[in-house]
Amino acid sequence: MTRTTPPRHDATKQDEGLPYFDHPSGGWGSLKGVAKIFGDVRKDSEAFRILYELNKPKGVMCSSCAWAKPANPHAAEFCENGAKSVLWELDQRRVGADFFAEHTVAELKTWPDHDLEAAGRLTEPMRYDAANDRYQPVGWDEAFTAIGAILKAMDPKEAVFYASGHAGLEASYLYALFARAMGHQNLPQSSNMCHETTSVNLKSFIGTPVGTCTLEDFDHCDAIFFFGQNTGTNSPRFLHTLKAAVKRGCRIVTFNPLRERGLIEFVDPQNLGQMTFGKATRISEQYYQLRPGGDIAVLAGMMKCVLAAEDAAPGSVLDRDFIDTHTTGFAETESAVRAARWEEIERHSGLTRAMIEEAAEVYLSAKNVIGIYGMGMTQHVNGWLNLGMYCNLLMMRGNIGRLGAGISPVRGHSNVQGQRTVGIGEKSAHMPAEKLRELFGIEAPKEDGMNAVMAFEALLEGRVKALISLGGNLVRAMPDRERIEAAYPQLDLSVSIATKLNRSHLAPGKAAYILPCLGRADADMQANGRQATSMEDTFSHIYGSIGAATPPSPHLRSETAIVAGLAKATLPANDRLDWDGWTADYGKVRDLIAETFPDDFADFNARLHQPGGFYRGNPARERTWKTESGKAVFTPPETLSALGQAPEGEREMTLITLRSNDQFNTTIYGYSDRLRGLEGDRMIVLIHPQEMARLGLVEGAKVALSCAVQDGVKRRIDDLRVTGYDLPMGCIAGYYPELNPLVPLGYHEKNSKTPAYKGTPVIVEP
Structure with missing residues (x-):
């Protein structure tokens, strides 16, 4: 099924007539979000005091995301979602x-x-x-x-x-x-259910089950690439780090099916000047709406660009010393990438060759590159290859195991990584x-x-x-x-x-x-x-x-x-x-x-x-590779799609599940998805207007979704309301956990069994 309309790559322009948040992330919107939850659950000085001490030495460490707690914290070292999480648990009811x-x-x-x-x-x-x-x-x-x-x-x-x-x-x-x-x-x-793809597969590729970066690296990187991570909702304190990086000249490129406001522009809620008279900080220089499962194709395209640059100037692009000393499998991977055809890369990614080449130019122009990712990469049947290809791209120029570079998953829950470290597994x-x-x-x-x-x-x-x-x-x-x-x-x-x-x-x-x-x-x-x-x-x-x-x-x-x-x-x-x-x-x-x-x-x-926590170390950061071969492993792409089952037929689409701005995991604080311009009902299906027209649907129509995986079990959800939204062709989106009944227990990432919440084939039925 070919749907060729490419997404725009202007990092700031939105589709007129479709829902979106027409303000930067952070700013007054975040303050209002905190004030609302404060008014709902807790209104006393003790709550104020705990928020003031949140994420500071000898204070309370936030029960929300796992972002770093800096040694020199801000006056208020918490974000909107962190405040919601803490106040929700301090509920007076x-x-x-x-x-x-x-x-x-x-x-x-x-x-x-x-x-x-x-x-x-x-x-x-x-x-x-x-x-x-x-x-x-x-x-x-x-x-x-x-x-x-x-x-x-x-x-x-x-x-x-x-x-x-x-x-x-x-x-x-x-x-x-x-x-x-x-x-x-x-x-x-x-x-x-989220980052086990990382724990199992990253260990195979570079010998560590966790990311290789520390907070210090963001002071020294020249470029940051994002794949499938929604910082504005899931780890908003990260935005301060990104703002500082952009201000000193770091270039940021984002690949994500949805245009998430946190990676477009940001106003610092702790900067009164920026809040009142200042300009928002533009975060992503380039923003590409790839199709779900298209990460492998994008990374293959970028690798082709790196190889082409090396061909044009031999010895000046690839880090041959790193590749020869620290890695294995490069020749096989290079051969497979060179054989990948641009037509197939474009088809699977939903992006044009020119877009991928534009992104590759940022990579090639940077000495130190950090690769960020989230569940948009891990919750796929071929999530293992998503990570393998990401490591490939970074290793081609030695961007793992040195200051200002590395691969960095952003973990969602406050101590999910630590529990594994002390034996839960x-x-x-x-x-x-x-x-x-x-x-x-x-x-x-x-x-x-x-x-x-x-x-x-x-x-x-x-x-x-x-x-x-x-x-x-x-x-x-x-x-x-x-x-x-x-x-x-x-x-x-x-x-x-x-x-x-x-x-x-x-x-x-x-x-x-x-x-x-x-x-x-x-x-x-x-x-x-x-x-x-x-x-x-x-x-x-x-x-x-x-x-x-x-x-x-x-x-x-x-x-x-x-x-x-x-x-x-x-x-x-x-x-x-x-x-x-x-x-x-x-x-x-x-x-x-x-x-x-x-x-x-x-x-x-x-x-x-x-202050700032103590570092327990990471061998890959020191270029010690705890793999079977004792070296970091290049991984040839055996497919260009992370999907386990591509949509077939006129009514099949790829479902991606989302968390709202008013949510943490399965906890629903309220019914506002402010940063996407959505309010109220969570039983909705987001779909591009062109796809609505193709399927004979109109705004507000009720549809049913049924799972297209054939395993002998019927899975169906009725009475979902159609909402036009800026999405790539061939996919729809809806909320987690409401749409979990559509995802089969057996439809998961190949090696870790992480459920494929970001790439389940479904049938849209009026």
């Missing part, structure tokens, strides 16, 4: 025994997701009573004893311990230890068995466990009997939502450690518990006094966080205390597993982390509150 006495689970299932969380903070542990379809209060000791009895009675491999990116390193380490002491490694994590390599034997006398399982997709495939097959969730809302976050939600009640046990009510709590297992925990900003008082927790940012820096807010209830326990309580009730007695002592003093847990991972966490407690 309460959900306790009285609330559940008034509402059955059946009734709560009819509530929108936003309203469930907006009911307020959970205040006491609850147990589901199927006889009256309500949650009822239960004591902590009674809950731990009952949960422990069920876990002890089952084969350990029938249990799954999930973790969102909320919990600190201390709770995460104990959780990973608990699972392995119990006898399993079923430790799926929120990374499985399904593989034995994630937590060294010899250390567990030495420290605790534990024989860890040798068999790898299950990641998120594997765990829910097992749930659908009846092979999972217990699901413990340390944060998160898996019913909403996972693909194939309707099938998964229907399977939850067959669990013998479901336990959710949470701050607020969400949809997953409304699909209780045969025994079901909600265990309410402290939020990141809440003061965590234990036997040894106020405790600090810690987390890791997207640049591998570790920070301490000290909560200061009055907890919403005296009955809450910390995530660390809850994990320890569950472990103590489940595992056989072992004098070397000091769950009570670790709960009383988190410094003892940090000492264990340092003993278990000495290369990353030496002198952990001494460095906990170091």
